[in-house]
Amino acid sequence: MGNVAFIGGGSFGTALAIMLAKKGLDVSIWDRNDSVVEDINIKKENIRYLPNVIIPSNVKAFKDLERAVIDKEYIIIAIPSHVVRKISKDIKPFTNKNTIIISIAKGIEEETGKRLSVVINEEIIDNNVVILSGPSHAEEVALDIPTAVVASSLSIKSAQKVQELFMSNKFRVYTNDDIVGVEIGGAVKNIIALASGICDGIGYGDNAKAALMTRGMNEIIRIGKRLGGKGETFSGLTGIGDMIVTCTSMHSRNRRAGILIGKGMSMEEAVNNVGMVVEGIKACRAFYKIKEKLNISMPITDMLYKVLFENKDVKYGVYELMTRDKKCETY
Template identity: 70%
Template sequence: MGGIAFLGAGSFGTALAVMLAKKGANVDIWDRKEEVIEDINVKRENIKYLPNIIIPSNVKALSDLNKVIKDNKYIVLSVPSHAIKDICNSIKEFITEDKIVISIAKGIDEVSEKRLSEVIEETLQISGVAVLSGPSHAEEVALDIPTTVVVSSKHMEYAKEVQDLFMTNKFRVYTNDDIIGVEIGGAVKNIIALAAGISDGIGYGDNTKAALMTRGMSEIVRIGMKIGGRRETFYGLTGMGDLIVTCTSMHSRNRRAGILIGKGVATDEACKEIGMVVEGVKACRAFYNLSSKLEVSMPITEALYKVLFNGLDPKYGVYDLMTRDKKDEV
């Protein structure tokens, strides 16, 4: 097993690093924040992003980006989606052909509207990247709670190698050669989770959430297939699986932010209170624009966009959804 580097000490990257270290791997974590590096190396805890989890001694945190990449074969990009292009620009001179780049971010590039794997390949000038996605809260992965995810790549030999790298008796990894579907499912579910949280914050019940999740699934399928994903992928781990866990769990920062917004907190303040990136906000704007260009109906995304960016009262957003023209379900 080659060495493994995580670029970004966020909660999910740290959880995966802990899991791999328990498996016996030597893991490096790079981060910009000196206090995070010191906490990991000295206190053996990522207090800011994954508190109360002991980090094994075979995990090291460093601030030297060149060294981290040079010493490891597997390079995991564990920064938020909006930071992917910047981190790739920072490391492109260090990436060699023997490296396998793995993305665990969920979203699309808001400027180019390209999938993250496309941004990574173009920026690093590599022919393929592996994408790891699926229903996997960091807090549970770090505690060895049974979890199942999926990995995809244009080059399935990469995906199979990453499958072997991450697989444990508590962390099951499937492969799927539909990289478009895997990425889009993981990105759009954050939008629906934010909407589900808003519904909870308003005080609506299980009926409303079930409707949002089910009709949200339809939006995932419509936009995903328009871009080129396969229908069956969206009913798997990266679509339905991720949607269920993100809409129903209080581990979900998207749902938690949505609850605050539903209670009347401004979007910026809600995100600030969560303390970590709320991917659904940026994803909503990106997919609202993309769906308009591609002429794909995404009414939940459109209503959420108006709430987040146009100041629409969330209750009126729900009213608009409920009073649209009648139609067949399928």
């Protein structure tokens, strides 16, 4: 199936690298952090991002980008959304027309509002891009806990190749030709997860979380369909499935950040405490602009934006959501 390179030695990239190495593939990981590279190569562990998990010997880490990606059949982009464009430019000279680019990032380019597959293809014009998305925490994938995800691409043949690449008896991959819906679902659910964490931090219960997740799903569907996604996609793994796992698990950095904000921390303090990129913050800012431009009703996104960027009091924000004008649920 060819050799594989991961761009980014974070938790999810490392977990997938371990999984592919167990299938017998030679896997390289590029990371800019010296300690991550050294720990993977010498200690056979990613102490910073995925501690206490042994990394197989056929996983090698590199600081040199060319050495990591040259002659690879698959290059997997496993970095935060805001650096996807830059890294795409950087790896372009080391690709050929048959290289399949896989993105496991879940977000949107904040400055342009463009989906990440579009961003990648603007920089690496001739290559097929596949999005791998779904409810898949790295901590569980690394422990071989059963997981199911979706591979989506404008090229169904490329999506099927990626499906074959990752499939195992513990990691099931479906294909989906709705790349718009897959990407929008994966990005907007981070907004709802952040809001869900805030509810937990305030101390609200199951009723509040169920209401938030259900109405949040409505927002995902509303903007997803408006941007060209298919309704059925949002009922699947990259829609409701991804939202459930991100809103309910302590593995979710978005939920953890939200909990801290709900307990009274500022956005900056919460992000520093989590210690990793919180994509829901960037997504909230980006989709707030999109929904304003397109005049789409997204009250949870709207209120979260005001809490994060306009110093709206969290509990008063909830009060305002609860006391909006009466509506029909299915309108």
